[in-house]
Amino acid sequence: MVRVLVLTQFAFLALGIISLKIMLQANGRLAVSPYLQALNHWVLYLFAVPLVWLAFASICGHVEKIPLTSRVARVIGVLVAIACFGFLVSVTFLT
Numbered sequence: 001m002v003r004v005l006v007l008t009q010f011a012f013l014a015l016g017i018i019s020l021k022i023m024l025q026a027n028g029r030l031a032v033s034p035y036l037q038a039l040n041h042w043v044l045y046l047f048a049v050p051l052v053w054l055a056f057a058s059i060c061g062h063v064e065k066i067p068l069t070s071r072v073a074r075v076i077g078v079l080v081a082i083a084c085f086g087f088l089v090s091v092t093f094l095t
Contacts, residue, residue, distance in 0.1 A: 004059075005077035005081055009049065009084045012084035013047060013087065015088050016087045019075075020036060023036065053077055056073060057073040
């Protein structure tokens with residue numbers, strides 16, 4: 001389950017980054033919103049989000065105490081995947 005969530009997060013981020021780069025190259029820097037220009041500068045740091053969640057999920061898998069259970073890690077992973085999908089949607093529809 002952890003691998004599926006990490007791959008889903010990476011896929012959404014990769015598609016969003018590719019869409020962002022294509023739109024910036026196609027439209028030029030002046031015709032694009034400031035939000036997308038700011039995202040262009042921070043885009044590589046977004047790849048750290050699934051890696052941080054993967055480290056958190058592995059810690060939760062080893063600890064298995066009440067606040068750090070694997071179920072909590074899965075729920076947070078699904079929320080991070082939804083946030084990555086939100087990044088993809090926002091980049092795709094904000095030009």
